[in-house]
Amino acid sequence: MTSQHGVTDAAVIEYFARVLQRGQLDEVTFGDDRFVAVPRADLRLGCLPQEKTDKLFSRKKTKAPIPVVVSLLSLQIGGGKHSGLVLLAASLRPDGTLDPVVETGSSPWIPAERLNSPQVTGREVMLGDQEAFWSAFHGPLSAEVSQVETFGGAVDLADALTKEVTGLAPQEFATRRSTSRTVLEADTCYVMEFERISAARSLLELYDHMQRTGERGLASRLILGAPDKHHERDIHVGDGLLTRALAACGSMSDGFPLTPSQRRAVHGFLTDGDGDVTAVSGPPGTGKTTMLQAVVASTLTRRALDEEPPPLIVGTSTNNQAVTNIIDAFASVTKEEPGPLDHRWLPQAQDGAAGDAPMTSLAVYCPSKAKWNEAARKYLVEDDSRAGVYADHSDEAYLEAARDRFVTKAFEYFGSASDVAGLRTLLHEALCEVDETRRRLLATMATEGPGTRYADLCQRVLTNPLLSGLEHLTELPMCRDLESLDAELDRTLRYVAFWLAVHYYEAYWLEAEFLPENERWKNTRRTMDTYWSQAPALTPCFVMTAYQVPKYFELYAKTGEPRPFDIGRIDLLIVDEAGQVDTPVGLPPFALAKRALVVGDTKQLAPVWSLDDVTDQEVAGSTGVSAEDWDRLLKPRGLTCSQPSSLMAAASNASRWVYGDPVAPQPGLFLAEHFRCHPQIIGLCNELLYDGLLNPRRKEEQSPLHGVAEPFQFREVPGSSDTREGTSRKNVAEAEAITRWIVDNFDALHEVYIDRQEDPNKRPKPEEIIGVVTPFSAQARAVRTALRQAIQSLPAGSHIPSGLAEALTVGTAHRLQGAERPVILFSAVYGQSEGTASFIDGNPELLNVAVSRAKDLLVVFGAERRWNNGPAFSLISQYATRTTLDIGEEPEPPAEPQPLVPTPAPTPTYTVGQPADLPIREKVSEPVTTSTGGSPRMTFATLRAANPAPGPGSTSPPAPGGEAEDRGEALPVSGLLKQWASSGHLLPEDSGLTAAAFNLRLHTAGILAGEPGAWTVTAAGEMVGVTTEPRTRRDGSPYDVILYGLQAQEGLLRLYRTGRL
Known part of the structure; x- marks a missing residue:
């Protein structure tokens, strides 16, 4: 199919597949005694000693060559492990012969995590710029790749690549960059079995299926996009609100109704259907989880109302943190003190039988084999052979006890007894009754308003035994319009309907005829039909990484035949943190889904791309995509494999919805209400990247530090000076200043957040009060070192734990993505002699993540020159208070107090128009201790244009203005x-x-x-x-x-x- 933009979905699929086939510049760790060490001089000969070869073949039953990876420059990382910095793929024969694998831009390679790019900040060892890596293959090494004939020639090619990127030969680089803490090796090389495309193998097999059969499912929609666009404000135009309110039938929470933008997002999803991609931009703290729960609740409840098999919902992303965020959202849907209805009526399986505790989760985690044991300690788990939660909860011993437990729980709610089949019928009748009542309330309010008929309906609701015990039920008669009624239904009738649907599918599970043990592992069409019609009744959500998804939907193929896939099996695919998902990795699971809900934020952390745009364009060109189409049609829509693409960008552009300025709208739906941060803190992010669309909803007085500390502070660090550490930076003065602040303020924070918190479940751990964020990993190590030294000399009686330096989250913005802390300390690192903070100015998305982690207090530590200098800090100066005060300290009054604003001269009476x-107004001087920035308000883009980053090594004078600006x-x-x-x-x-x-x-x-x-x-x-x-x-x-x-x-x-x- 050809998109409305002129590029076919087949061409894009082939292009993405070729990118994955090249490899992703993988990072490889040599450990667990699975590798051998070989002197570089011996390795060049291309033959390993027999005893080392035998070790690598010891787990193999075949004598066929095995794929290996060779590290030609390595970093010792402790525990006898090594991280490969310059790597070469090869094939090892049983006699020890090494055959090199040499491909342009693919082997030899340097891991993407060791190449500087806008998305990768300096680790302890960085080799150079990603641009230099690709430039080397486009220039000096382009001819040499095709001329390699021996393994020694491949080593020479890798050494030449190292010199092009680092400016040094491998041995010289290792010598110069090694320290007492950082040990690099070039004279000893490491060899390990490693099949490079194993992680992406299932994705590539699914790409192959799409190319071979033409079955592309929802992947085509993601590529081709929606034919028409509609503004999100039109969702409720006319009868729109009533129509969508009638369609929304379930809710997971009886605490708070959805916010206006969450409601629009859910209603936008309900307007969409099979074949659609719904994309929701969720800035920090805007309630993405609540919105996702509402969508899942309505999806599950609707299927139960229609007496259909349970919906199969798959949640995915590409990093494990994002995946566990999804599983956590559905891992416990039960309140601390539930009633007879709102908790699982099925017991948790334990040791082959029913345990005493009830199930709590609606989701099952499908981890990789390497993470299975760890995951099983925290979550329900499943694997692609169905040997996890399905097997545990379909054992006859479990089922016998579970049926008894279910009947008892049902009796507690209904007050009548029946067998499981009868209870399933009763549950469906109750569900239909509650849903019909909800629909009548909405229809009556929409047509007649809060009149007599509506009041009569409310009276019947209040006396309905199915709804007894609902905390907010008495709010329904108080509603005066459709909007308020729709909100109250979220935490009343929709909540009851959701739990009735959960129990309906629990009864469905107890009645099922399960796959026998000797059939479970099969992936025939019949087995898959049975499994996927049953498993979601127990846990409708299956959560896994994008790399795992195809494995669960592979179908049986005869030996030698290509593997087919169960296209369109997934009822709803949910992708979280999609702004961090590389598009070619995130696209294949769409082929397996009927529809998708994609959530993320392109204004936070981006994917780690393995290609520069020049190489990316070349790969696309090899599949027939012209340079013009790549640049004009694919790149703006997120459908490339280099900066600035992401799955979130692609999904937003594929969605039918747009938001924001109607003249120049942005693609997708948008969550606007922000609840996490103090309004003064999130105000910076709102102006930095969100065009003022965020609506801060948290009241200032809700902060535990209200009246105790200014919420957004800038603390000048005297003597601030930064030094280079490889490609990273550190600033010892700032590290020490941050350490002093922690030592001086920790006891006060401990009292506020732990000692005064009466509910033990709401008390954070001591290490969860503060987070330290910095653009550079070298600075993170400097902060941790300084804090460790300071804690060792603390006097007795301090609340600071001895292990705080190790337990505290200290790192770049990536360490705290998706997390939050009451207090965030931000180290700017750039010292007084630096004219600009170029990395911070050039990456507002990283600053956005750092700032938006702080709930109550954000303290920026920086040189005096940072204040009001450059795009980022000019904006910071508008929101931050310049101070030297600790928590709870009062400023000393000035010797000659002056009003902050002079009394204006008398003026004529003023009326509008x-x-x-x-x-x-005159210029006003500010006290030294607490001066609030007030320089001219400018947008980030304007400031960046007015303060261009200088070239390497250059400096610029401090910006004019500062503390006495107009x-x-x-x-x-x-x-x-x-x-x-x-x-x-x-x-x-x-x-x-x-x-x-x-x-x-x-x-x-x-x-x-x-x-x-x-x-x-x-x-x-x-x-x-x-x-x-x-x-x-x-x-x-x-x-x-x-x-x-x-x-x-x-x-x-x-x-x-x-x-x-």
């Missing part, structure tokens, strides 16, 4: 509110006033027109100095920002003071 002659500049509404707050103008009840809420007031006052996300300035607003300024996003699309000039600022303040705003 009537310009006033307003005075110009406060009379035009401000966006967030800056206006910040200025009013710092000047004491905001009323106490408005301490948590957000820009989004204030925009609504401006709309009421006639200053703004339109709606959230699409505000415009009215004629009255223009007359009083409110303007719009065109800006450009990072992707090149235009948008407008509304600015309030001096005249408008004074006029609005007057309106606010007089209670008219």
Whole structure:
């Protein structure tokens, strides 16, 4: 099929398959006594000693050659293990002969994790730039690859590659870069059995199936995209809200209803159907898990209402942290104190029988064999031979006890007894009754409002025994419109319906005729039909990495025949953290699914790409994709294998939905309400990357540190100086300053977060209070070293654990992706002599991750020169308070107190639409201890353009302005509110006033027109100095920002003071 953009799905599939076939610049660890060491001089001869060859063949029954990998430059990593830095693939014969495998850009290779790129920060040893790696194959080494004839020639090629990338020969590099802590080896090489494409083998087999049979399933939609686009604000237009509210039939939580944007996302998903890709952009702290749970709850409940087999839902991503985040979202859906309905009625299997504890999870983890034992200690687990949860819970001894337990639990809820078959019928009848009641409530409210008929329905609801005990049921009669009713149904009738559906499928499981033990492992069509119609009744969600997914849907093939796959078997594919998923790795599972829900954020961490764009374009060209089509059609839609592609970008562009500015919308759906961070902290991220679309919903007073510490601080580090450590950087002065801060403040934080917390389940571990984030791994090691030394000399009585330096999360943003901490300390590293913080300025996504990990307090440590200098820190200066105070310390009053804002001169009475002659504010000096940034408000893109990064080795003078800048500049509404707050103008009840809420007031006052996300300035607003300024996003699309000039600022303040705003 040919897309509307002119590139066929077949061509893209072939292109992606070829990229995976090249290998992914794998990182290889030599350990577990599975390798042999060989002197470099002997290795060059291309023949291993027989005893070493025999060791590598010791586990083989065949005498056929085996694939091996050779490390020609290695790093000792402890425990007798070595990390390969320069690697060469080869084939080893039983007589010891090594036959090299030489392919351009594939072998020899340097692991992607050891090559600098925007996504990879400096580890302890980095060899050079990814660009240099690929340039070497395009230039000096291009001819040599085809001329290699011996193993020694292959070693020479690898050495030449090393010199092109590092500037040094391997032995010289090892000598220069080795230290007492970092030991590199080039004279000793290591050989280990290693089949390079084993990780991607199942993906490649699925690619082969798609190419060979033309069966591509949902993968075609991901490539070709939706034919029409619709704005997310249209989801509820007309009867849209009623239609979607009727379709939403289940909820996993009775605590809080969905937020407006979560509801739009769920309703967008319900509008889509089989054959669609629904993409939801979920910035940090916006409730992605809640949204996913709502989708799964409605999917499960709808299938039960229709008396269909349970839905098969597969959750996936490409890294284990993202995968375990999915499993954790569904691993415990039961409240701490559930009633008779809202918990699993089936027991957990234990030692071949039914245990005492009930099941808690709706998901099963399908790990790799290497992670099986570890995973089994925490989760329900399954493998591709069905020997895990399916076998444990279908054993007859288990089933006999489980049926008795189920009947007892059902009696506690219904008050009547029956066998399992009768209970399944009863559960379905109850489910239909609850669902019909929900539908009647919605229809009555939509057509008649909260009148007599609605009140009668509510009275029947309150006396329905199926709904007894629901905490929020009495809220239903209080609803006055469809929106409020839809929200209350989330935590009442939809919640009951979901649990009735869970128990309906538990009865379905207890009635099933299971596969016998000698049949389970088979993958015939009949076996797969039976298994997949039964297994989801117990756990509807199966969670695994993208590399594992094809293995579970392989079908039987005769020896020598290509392996077929069960195309379209998955009812719903969920991909989480899709912004980190490399598109060619994430695409194949789509062929196995009927529809997909893809969640992620392209403005956080990106994939680690193995190709530069030049090489990527060449591979695409080899499959018939022209350079023009690659650059113009595929790259903007995330359908390439190099920067800036990702599965999230591809899915968003394949979705029918768009959000944001209607003139220049962004693809996909968007979660806007942010609950994690203090509003002042997330405000930076909102302006940095999200165009102000985030809606901070957390109140300032909810922070345990409210009134105790400024939520966003900048602490100047005297004597700040950074040094290079390979391609990484460290700053000892900053490491020591961070250590002092931890030592000085830890006891206070311990009291706030642990000692005062009465609920032991909510007390964090001591090491979970603080996280330290830095752009460079060398700095992380410096911080850990300084903290370790400081803890050793602590006096008795401190709350700081002796092992805190090891237990604390200290590292780059990647270490805390998907996590959060009450307090985050950020080390900028760049010292006073550095003109710019180029890596931080050039990677706003990493700064976004670092900042958005902090719930209550973010402290940025940096040189004095960092303040208000360069794109990132100019923006930081708008949100951070410059301070030297510790937690709980009060600032000393200045000798001659000065008002933060001079008293304005008398001015004529002001009304909206009537310009006033307003005075110009004077420059205001700030106290040294606590100075809030107030330099001119600029977007990140504008600042980057105004402060271009210098070339290597260059420096630039400090930016003008700083602490005495002119406060009379035009401000966006967030800056206006910040200025009013710092000047004491905001009323106490408005301490948590957000820009989004204030925009609504401006709309009421006639200053703004339109709606959230699409505000415009009215004629009255223009007359009083409110303007719009065109800006450009990072992707090149235009948008407008509304600015309030001096005249408008004074006029609005007057309106606010007089209670008219």
